[in-house]
């Protein structure tokens with residue numbers, strides 16, 4: 001699939017860094033290679049020697065002196081080879097992208113490690129979005145994505161949503177409304193959207209999850225109008241309905257999906273390890289961007305993640321994801337019970353399909369901003385007002401986002417009681 005149409009001027013101008021390429025070459029070279037090429041520091045001079053992490057089950061994961069020396073050093077930009085290889089096998093096992101053949105044929109797909117999935121998204125948008133580009137998204141939209149795309153000049157085109165996320169029929173309607181001369185088969189069409197962004201599971205902020213049928217319809221529309229799909233899926237493992245739904249990546253026969261995964265909810269948010277999977281030709285540009293910016297994600301973080309995954313193996317990792325998912329499902333059930341007890345007649349909601357968020361529509365309130373930012377604080381309860389999740393200037397929102405990841409059962413019931421009181425006060429019922 002040709003990608004030139006999707007790249008902005010910055011991405012087209014990026015070139016590989018000769019020094020970074022040498023780092024990759026050195027990684028693959030035999031120990032007999034004499035290198036006076038790269039400007040690497042001498043790792044013998046670093047004070048760290050080895051490390052050992054104790055897991056919650058009492059097992060220890062050890063980083064040996066030679067592994068330590070390796071991860072303290074500059075690494076190739078796409079990530080530690082052993083971790084990339086482990087993750088490629090995982091993606092192949094879980095998503096089995098149709099164009100991904102790990103055995104033999106030249107690969108059309110690739111995987112790169114990023115400093116959390118948001119870093120991957122920011123880097124990709126840096127190379128795809130030109131000022132004035134239209135991006136198809138849900139509204140409300142993850143605030144981190146607004147923060148990335150808006151300053152780049154993206155114009156957000158809202159696609160209608162319901163409890164199951166983006167409605168494909170509306171997407172089709174929006175795309176077919178563009179005049180024929182703007183359609184992608186005209187090579188100079190610049191106005192028609194080229195990008196579709198979505199959080200397919202446990203959406204932040206709505207908790208919605210796209211069904212397989214919807215994904216298949218959306219993918220077909222993306223093919224018809226030559227769209228790239230940015231699949232931002234940090235809550236993939238937090239789907240409450242089992243078996244987990246298929247990803248866009250799993251149906252990507254063309255190479256039009258860039259998938260963003262995260263370890264933030266499964267292993268650690270602070271370790272900052274995520275990964276992006278997608279067409280090799282696009283990831284090459286991501287590579288050039290990272291070569292010019294962070295050089296690579298912390299190799300110490302990567303090594304810690306790798307040693308844990310190596311110790312566990314895929315099966316144990318997946319077992320862990322089930323445990324984490326069960327935990328969040330339990331938290332969701334408590335918040336649901338608390339909302340049912342206190343907010344009947346005062347708010348409306350859909351039960352989250354996954355993730356960590358509950359999206360509440362406050363009845364009789366046009367804009368939740370003042371209520372949440374001021375009055376709720378006085379009552380010592382914190383939520384995020386819905387206006388934080390719209391990209392449109394001055395758009396009001398009658399929604400609030402409640403996160404059920406941290407609060408205790410008692411706090412959730414008390415939080416919902418306080419919110420009910422606030423709504424009643426606002427409606428003049430108290």
Ligand SMILES: Cc1ncc(COP(=O)(O)O)c(C=O)c1O
Nearest residue numbers: 116117118142199204262264274
């Ligand atoms: C939809 C979405 N994308 C990306 C991220 C960022 O994830 P990471 O910690 O991997 O950068 C979040 C975190 O809250 C999120 O909700």
